Every structure is written in C-alpha cells, then in structure tokens.
Amino acid sequence: MQVPLVLFWFRRDLRFTDNAGLYHALTSGYPVLPLFIFDQHILEQLPSAKDRRVTFIYQALSGLKAESEALGSSVLVRYGKPLEVLGELLQTYQVKAVYANHDYEPAAMDRDQEVAAFLAAKGVSFNTYKDQVIFEKAEIVKDDGSPYRVFGAFKRKWLQNVTASALEPFPSQHNLQHLYKTAPLPMFSLESMGFELAEETAFPASVLPENLIRTYEQTRDLPSLPGTSRLGVHLRFGTISVREMVKQALQLNATWLGELIWREFFMMILFHFPHVVSRPFNLEYEHMQWHNNEELFARWCAGTTGYPIVDAGMRELKATGFMHNRVRMIAASFLVKHLLIDYRWGEAYFAENLLDFELASNNGNWQWCAGTGCDAAPYFRVFNPETQAKKFDKQQEYIRKWVPDVGTSAYPAPMVEHAFARERALATYKQALTQARNR
Structure with a gap:
C-alpha cells in the first residue's frame, strides 16, 4: 500500500537550510519526497552542451542527494516537461500536495499557473511560498x-x-526527519540529457x-x-x-x-512591468534607430574592439562564465552607446554565457546601461572606456591578464573613436525621443 506523501519541488532554491517552501512541506504532517525537474523546455534552448549552469545545478543536486541519502531518503531527479513529469509521479505515488517557492519570471509564472490548474484537476493542492x-x-x-x-x-x-x-x-534543516524514507533514487546523467561536464567546474565559494x-x-x-x-x-x-x-x-x-x-x-x-523582457522599460525608446552591425557585434563578443578594458571583460566572460561587475557596465555601455547595437543583442549574449545569469538583473542592468530602463539619469551617460581603465585598472593588471596581446602589433586599433561615438549616440537618442514625443 502506498504511503501518502507530499512533493517538494526544488527550482531556484537548491538547499535544505532555511528554505521556506521545504519547511512548510516538512511540517505538513506528511513525509516529503524532494523533486527536481530538469526542464526540457529550458534545456533545449541552451546553445552549448557544456553549459556551466547545468553543471552547477547537477553538482548542487548531487550534494543534496548525498545529504538526503545519509538520512535514509533521496532526491528524485527527472528530465522532461514539468506537467508530464508531475503527471507520472501522481500515478506512481499517493501525492497529497506539491510544495514549491515562488518564481517571478513571466515564463515561470505561466508554468506555475498551468501546474496549479493541472494539479487542482487531480485533487492535489499546489502550495508556493516567498523564498x-x-x-x-x-x-x-x-x-x-x-x-x-x-x-x-x-x-x-x-x-x-x-x-x-x-x-x-525557516528552520527546514531541523525537520529533515520528515523526508520520505526510500532507497537511493537514480539520477539522470548529464550525457543522457545531451550535456557534458563543463570544463570549468571550480565554482565560486558560497561563504564570504x-x-x-x-x-x-x-x-x-x-x-x-x-x-x-x-x-x-x-x-x-x-x-x-x-x-x-x-x-x-x-x-x-x-x-x-x-x-x-x-x-x-x-x-x-x-x-x-513584464514587457521589459522584450521591450524597453521606457517605451519612448522603442523605435531607436539601432545600427546593429553584425560584424562589429562579433568583434565585441570576441573581445577585439581595440579597447583593452572592454576586450578583457569579454574574454574573461568567454573563458570563465564570469565578468567583473564594473567591467560588465563598461562593456555593455560600449556596445550600446559606442556601436549603437540594440541592448537586447548584448543582453542575450550575456544570458547565454554568464554563470550567474538571472533574467531580472541581466535585463535591468542592460536597460540601465542603455538608458532605456528605470534610471533617474537621462540617456546621456556614455562611459569612456579609456578613462574607466585608468581609474579602475591603473596598472593594467586585469587587462594584461586577459588581453596579453595589448600593446603588440597583433592587437587591433580602436574600432570607433570615443568622442565621435559619444556625439553620434547622443544625437541618435535625442532623435528617438523627439520622434516618440511627436507621435
């Protein structure tokens, strides 16, 4: 006879400690089977089989599985579409409720609405919490x-x-005795999902x-x-x-x-303001006359712009999945203001490559740099990469680490002159605003 239980669905909360949704599941009166779903919808959109984020999640789940198995439980890891996976689990287990934590991205909220309706039709509650x-x-x-x-x-x-x-x-870690008792459950390999272990697996420490x-x-x-x-x-x-x-x-x-x-x-x-996912926060900039030169964009991505601080950041990103925060701002401003390339191109490139990619912050920061977002300052902030480098990398330690060819004949000349680019950007933005206000 099946034991009644509840599922706790890990999503953006891969920990047993101080986890709101998990705490509520563990104090529900039912044993808790932890679940993680490698969402097929999301994984199919990733451009690289060695995506560092998939490796990070996989390693985090391996740690959670080991921790739970030491307590006589396990973590159920599945690959597929959430509704299909949950449907299978309702047939396998006597599930009384599914617990999870809130997500605020539009696609995730749409998913959760579908899940709630699906579970309600099966007589299963879907309980979510702020975490x-x-x-x-x-x-x-x-x-x-x-x-x-x-x-x-x-x-x-x-x-x-x-x-x-x-x-x-939420003292979830003190209630783990309520985890569902089971033998260790199998875990999908990365290879079975079409992925490989990322080359760089030395992730940042979680304790500062x-x-x-x-x-x-x-x-x-x-x-x-x-x-x-x-x-x-x-x-x-x-x-x-x-x-x-x-x-x-x-x-x-x-x-x-x-x-x-x-x-x-x-x-x-x-x-x-969910429209920011695809449109400017400030809709007056919706009809900006971006130049969107693909050759210049490719050089920005490759870190061959001729501006060492920009190139250092772009090469660091490609090599490690990380870019220093100050340099992110300089590189983003350069793409948008110096090259007049739509901020959404850069936002998408960062989304593909940043280990710490998070939709709200990535979008918000790109729109801040582009001058299209929620910023008290107008559009005429245009960072000078050379001034920024002198101020924040005076000895060129960071630049020489990532751009060893700087100062040699192999290093390209600047692809655009700063003063010219600044004046062109100001004129383009001013024209876009004038046109928007005259519509």
Whole structure:
C-alpha cells in the first residue's frame, strides 16, 4: 500500500537550510519526497552542451542527494516537461500536495499557473511560498499602491520595512526527519540529457570571508582584485539563503546590502512591468534607430574592439562564465552607446554565457546601461572606456591578464573613436525621443 506523501519541488532554491517552501512541506504532517525537474523546455534552448549552469545545478543536486541519502531518503531527479513529469509521479505515488517557492519570471509564472490548474484537476493542492527575496510583488510600493520606478525611493521604503520578522529563517534543516524514507533514487546523467561536464567546474565559494564584506566598497570596482562577492550564481539557484545574506549585510556593510536591494528592485520591476523582457522599460525608446552591425557585434563578443578594458571583460566572460561587475557596465555601455547595437543583442549574449545569469538583473542592468530602463539619469551617460581603465585598472593588471596581446602589433586599433561615438549616440537618442514625443 502506498504511503501518502507530499512533493517538494526544488527550482531556484537548491538547499535544505532555511528554505521556506521545504519547511512548510516538512511540517505538513506528511513525509516529503524532494523533486527536481530538469526542464526540457529550458534545456533545449541552451546553445552549448557544456553549459556551466547545468553543471552547477547537477553538482548542487548531487550534494543534496548525498545529504538526503545519509538520512535514509533521496532526491528524485527527472528530465522532461514539468506537467508530464508531475503527471507520472501522481500515478506512481499517493501525492497529497506539491510544495514549491515562488518564481517571478513571466515564463515561470505561466508554468506555475498551468501546474496549479493541472494539479487542482487531480485533487492535489499546489502550495508556493516567498523564498528568494525579502520582499516580493507589491510588498514594497508607493503609498498609493503603485510600483516604484526609481531605485532610490524603493531602497528607502525597503529599508523601512526590513524588520527582524522579515528576516526570520525557516528552520527546514531541523525537520529533515520528515523526508520520505526510500532507497537511493537514480539520477539522470548529464550525457543522457545531451550535456557534458563543463570544463570549468571550480565554482565560486558560497561563504564570504567577513573581511571581504567589510571592505566591499573599497575593492568592488577594481577588477584585478578578488573584491566582489561572486555570490550571483548561488543567489540565482538558491544554494544560499537570501535572508542570511541580508542579515550579514545589515551587520557588516551598507554598500553590499545595497547590491542585494538592487537585485530585489529589478525583480519587482520584472513582476510589475513584464514587457521589459522584450521591450524597453521606457517605451519612448522603442523605435531607436539601432545600427546593429553584425560584424562589429562579433568583434565585441570576441573581445577585439581595440579597447583593452572592454576586450578583457569579454574574454574573461568567454573563458570563465564570469565578468567583473564594473567591467560588465563598461562593456555593455560600449556596445550600446559606442556601436549603437540594440541592448537586447548584448543582453542575450550575456544570458547565454554568464554563470550567474538571472533574467531580472541581466535585463535591468542592460536597460540601465542603455538608458532605456528605470534610471533617474537621462540617456546621456556614455562611459569612456579609456578613462574607466585608468581609474579602475591603473596598472593594467586585469587587462594584461586577459588581453596579453595589448600593446603588440597583433592587437587591433580602436574600432570607433570615443568622442565621435559619444556625439553620434547622443544625437541618435535625442532623435528617438523627439520622434516618440511627436507621435
């Protein structure tokens, strides 16, 4: 006879510790079978069989399986389309409910609506919870209930509301005795899903040295130093608790805290303004006259623009799946403002290559650099790559690491002159705004 149980569906929350949805499942009164679905819809869109993110997830799941199997349980890992996988599991197990945590991306919310309707038709509840942010949806809004469009005001309201109760952890790790007892369950190999182990498997640590956080604002803009957190991938896939991160930031460093608030701001923007996935946040820029030169775009991707700081970032990205935050901003600004290439081309390239790719932050930051997003400053911010390099990589340590050919005859001349590019960008943006306002 089958034992009644509930499923906990891991998605962006690959941890047993301080996991809201898992905690609620474990205290439901039923044994909990953890589940992860390698979503066929998503995997089929990935361009490389050695996608670093798939390897990261696979390794995280292997750790969760080992942890659960030491407790006499396991993690069920499946590959397929979520509705089909869940349908099979309802036939295999006596499932009373499915638990998960909220996701805020439009495609994920559509998926969850379909899942909820499918399960409801089978008499199974679908219970989801807030976990990957401190505040979600309409929890931080203006006094009139409308969403914020400027970060500064959002941040002030966020800080007013971040009480101890908002950071209260969910002690899921203390309730693991309620996991479903089973022999170790088989796990799909990467090869069976059409993937291989990524070449670089030394992923960033999930624990930050305290001194790095304390000195964060002094080191974060210097790409030659290990002065940034590198926690993006862990926050993206939930291998760490954002509540724990925020508590640490509140104690140690306001600048680091601000970065965590930026992350939530962009998630809020994506939730309230889902059109940003494919269109400018500020729709006045929808008819920008982008040049979209494919040859210039290919050189930007390859890191052969003739601007060493830009090229260093692009080569670092290709080699490691990471690019320093300051350099991301310089490289993105260069593509959009110097080359007049649609920010969505660059956004898509980063989405393919960044280990820590997260839709809301990637989109929000690209639109910020492009001047089409929710930014208090107008479009006329155009970074000078040479000035930025002198300021943040004075000794060229970062540049020489990634662009060893700099200063040799093999290194290309700048593909466009800065002053010319700046004036051209300002004129193009001004024309787009004028046309939009005259429509």
